[in-house]
Amino acid sequence: MKRCIKCPGSVHVSEKEIEEGIRKVIESGVPIADKNLYMKRLNTCYSCERLVYGTTCMSCGCIVRIRALNALRICPHESGSKW
Numbered sequence: 001m002k003r004c005i006k007c008p009g010s011v012h013v014s015e016k017e018i019e020e021g022i023r024k025v026i027e028s029g030v031p032i033a034d035k036n037l038y039m040k041r042l043n044t045c046y047s048c049e050r051l052v053y054g055t056t057c058m059s060c061g062c063i064v065r066i067r068a069l070n071a072l073r074i075c076p077h078e079s080g081s082k083w
């Protein structure tokens, strides 16, 4: 498995940290993905080989539950965006 582009080793984030990140995205005023789009994105992530710990994308170092919420974001997969 390739390593994360940003992290030198094992890094885990708590549920509380993820929820805080989600809250910050919502409060930032960026366009938010609707529920269908959000779930479609996350389901793609959950079957992606770049996901580690069930939370983190190794292609960008992002927590996917946070990244997928911003409607303007794309998937950073090296082979081309998956969503």
Ligand code: SF4
Residues within 6 Å of the ligand: 044, 045, 046, 048, 049, 050, 051, 056, 057, 058, 059, 060, 064, 074, 075, 076, 077, 078, 082, 083
């Ligand atoms: S590469 Fe794309 S699909 Fe895969 S985990 Fe990252 S954001 Fe999700």
